[in-house]
Amino acid sequence: MELTIVQIKSIMENNFQIPSESSLIEITLLLIEKLGSIDSDIREGCLEILYAWIMNGEYDDTTLNSLGDQLISLTHTGLGQEISDLVFLRSFTALEVAVILIFDEKCEKGEIEGRNAFLTPEIVKRWFTTALEYYQQERDYRSYVIGKGWAHSIAHGADLFRDFAKHRFIQKEEILQILQLVKQKLASPSPRIFNGKEELRIASAVYTALLRNKLDIHEINHWLSSLFDPFQEKRFWEFANEPEKMNSYIHVERFIKDFYLMIKFGISRKGIHATPYYYVSFQNRDDILKLLEQYILKADNNSFYYKPD
Numbered sequence: 001m002e003l004t005i006v007q008i009k010s011i012m013e014n015n016f017q018i019p020s021e022s023s024l025i026e027i028t029l030l031l032i033e034k035l036g037s038i039d040s041d042i043r044e045g046c047l048e049i050l051y052a053w054i055m056n057g058e059y060d061d062t063t064l065n066s067l068g069d070q071l072i073s074l075t076h077t078g079l080g081q082e083i084s085d086l087v088f089l090r091s092f093t094a095l096e097v098a099v100i101l102i103f104d105e106k107c108e109k110g111e112i113e114g115r116n117a118f119l120t121p122e123i124v125k126r127w128f129t130t131a132l133e134y135y136q137q138e139r140d141y142r143s144y145v146i147g148k149g150w151a152h153s154i155a156h157g158a159d160l161f162r163d164f165a166k167h168r169f170i171q172k173e174e175i176l177q178i179l180q181l182v183k184q185k186l187a188s189p190s191p192r193i194f195n196g197k198e199e200l201r202i203a204s205a206v207y208t209a210l211l212r213n214k215l216d217i218h219e220i221n222h223w224l225s226s227l228f229d230p231f232q233e234k235r236f237w238e239f240a241n242e243p244e245k246m247n248s249y250i251h252v253e254r255f256i257k258d259f260y261l262m263i264k265f266g267i268s269r270k271g272i273h274a275t276p277y278y279y280v281s282f283q284n285r286d287d288i289l290k291l292l293e294q295y296i297l298k299a300d301n302n303s304f305y306y307k308p309d
Helices: 007-011 024-034 040-055 061-074 086-107 121-137 152-167 172-187 200-211 217-226 243-266 285-300
Strands: none
Touching: 007 040, 024 040, 024 061, 024 152, 024 200, 040 086, 040 200, 086 121, 086 152, 121 152, 121 172, 152 200, 172 200, 172 217, 200 217, 200 243, 217 285, 243 285
């Protein structure tokens, strides 16, 4: 069976009904393959269909575990290449793993009628380890690719860790691993500047992780301070002859500002973020804001912002 854009649109327009002429598993395998399409309409359509079928409970527990294993393994396809169309498959399969995590949490909370939680600590930890390797080694930093649409692997990877951070089997040890990983992604020399609000998506993952209230203010401060370690108190223009390091400096500076505003105003409770999770009170909120103000000034190096003595 060949899956065309016409068939994809037909499924979406028919309230995501499973086509009668094919089995669920057969068409699911085709949808997963098309997540790597260079045609944005096909890729995004397959993403939406798989999302709907997972959240609508079309797959049984065994199938969801198997799908998760397959999807997380595909995040390593072509990993390490700086420019390759394989980035689309990595990026979009990461999003679907996140959907399975979300569905499992909903089942565990009794929000899905007739379904119980199906993931085990072993499965979640295995997927988490594979995801850490994927994000650590991802080198295709492109956001929007002309003629092919969003690649956005850095943003989608951050979304995956945002949803790992919410999961009941992720505890303090894994939260610290997430923070170390995103620090590396922000502060390590970068071949290009993020231009698709990747820092905001990373901030969302960090915000979500800290809402678990597993870290004290000293641990948070230590992590924030470590973001600046690679730059050794230099100003950003001192990296004019080191463009990859300048790019990472800009990433850290943008992240600090995005994170400050997110702590200040909270996460939007509209659309995909309309979840009770974000009604949890933020421990040490005022202390974190004060720290972030200090780090915004630190990143500025007293160049533009005025702060009275």
